[in-house]
Amino acid sequence: MDQILRLFSDYTFQVVAIGSVSLGVLSGLTGTFAVLRKQSLIGDSIAHSSLAGIAIAFMLTQTKNTEVLLLGALIIGLISTYITSFIAKNSRVNFESSMALVMASFFGLGLMLLTEIQKTPNSNQAGLNRFLFGQAATILERDVSLILIITAVVALATALFWKELKFFTFDPISAQIQGFNSKILNTLLSAFVVVSVVMGIQMVGVVLMSALLIAPAVAARQWTHSLLGMTLLSSLLGGISGLSGTIISSTVSQFPTGPGIVLVASVIVILSLLFAPQRGILARKITQSNVRKSHYDDILLLHLIENNKLVKDESYSKDVLVDIVKTDDHKMGSKSVDAWIHSLMNRSFLELTSDSLYSLTDSAYENLYLNGKGETL
Structure with a gap:
């Protein structure tokens, strides 16, 4: 110096x-x-x-x-x-x-x-x-x-x-x-x-x-x-x-x-x-990774809705959600399901009710199911 x-x-x-x-x-x-x-x-x-x-x-x-x-x-x-x-x-x-x-x-x-x-x-x-x-x-x-x-x-x-x-x-x-x-x-x-x-x-x-x-x-x-x-x-x-x-x-x-x-x-x-x-390259890689993750999360949610495994106006406990997702996708573990739930809640596709149950929001149902059944994805 x-x-x-x-x-x-x-x-x-x-x-x-x-x-x-x-x-x-x-x-x-x-x-x-x-x-x-x-x-x-x-x-x-x-x-x-x-x-x-x-x-x-x-x-x-x-x-x-x-x-x-x-x-x-x-x-x-x-x-x-x-x-x-x-x-x-x-x-x-x-x-x-x-x-x-x-x-x-x-x-x-x-x-x-x-x-x-x-x-x-x-x-x-x-x-x-x-x-x-x-x-x-x-x-x-x-x-x-x-x-x-x-x-x-x-x-x-x-x-x-x-x-x-x-x-x-x-x-x-x-x-x-x-x-x-x-x-x-x-x-x-x-x-x-x-x-x-x-x-x-x-x-x-x-x-x-x-x-x-x-x-x-x-x-x-x-x-x-x-x-x-x-x-x-x-x-x-x-x-x-x-x-x-x-x-x-x-x-x-x-x-x-x-x-x-x-x-x-x-x-x-x-x-x-x-x-x-x-x-920046790193920022773009992170963004691309997040987009791919969100896309997969949406596809999984859409699949569950179309097969009536998740229904509007019904509520589900976390354990029930974990069982539903694991039954549909055997590759997902408990941590992956937790991340999936967290991702959907961040984008207002899932909401937590007062009795600690999860339910679909109008946004999730309209955007992913009614509006073209996933075509916007």
Whole structure:
């Protein structure tokens, strides 16, 4: 604990941590719309394509100035996004296939250019490979300031166009009919993703940036049904991932920050997929088990009613009910019968009278017998 507290007073850690948290918030915000629009791979396509932009910017300027290299990545990212959309709209190639095609083409170009750059007898080319996997320790205060500004601009634009973005995300055709300019909204959302990826490749790298873009949104989706709730929670989880990954990287020797951030985000996704109260795998398994149990209980009750073993307006002691059920289903023991009685009482199919006897309710008789004899089950 003392080591972690000392970290927060370290200037280098503060710079990297603020940058990581801001990047996580930005990624969570923009990733929400990408996930809901079923365009999760667009970040991966842009991130891999941006490597070519970095290489081209270096070859043209012969400088490793971060702003210049990221500008090249931004330009190529926008170009790759436009090409992807153009191919999808003007050919029979679907959007996912066009993304894969553009990503492979630009990433291959980027690797080829980096190889050529490495062959040049110029020491200034050293260090460009850090954009492949990221190197958060190299970011400066001005880089963090740029990330903070971009995050604030994206958040403000999202707030200003919230109604339009919400409408367009869930029903783009209706949004266009209502008079919203779909081209502008699509361009705006694509620009959000491009700037997020470009801001993150220095810290996380082109290989892992798409994971940071998608993971917080996927995790948040498991916990809420609200777009606003998902957006806020996704941004929060992205920030937590950024801070946690930076702490782990600073406390564990030779542990890179970018993969640490993505690793934390992945753990959050796994926990959300497992334990979310409504969408989680465990919750769904429990719900399915309860539904199957209720279905069996209803079928057994219906069978007893149809064979006149249980009759409306008559009361039965618990021992009599146990004997009736055991006679009908020899596999059920006393504990199973108790659970069956408890299940029916919870759903108001059985009621306990004042003299400790059980009787069918009107609800059980009407729902299970009169209304189609079990067809609703």
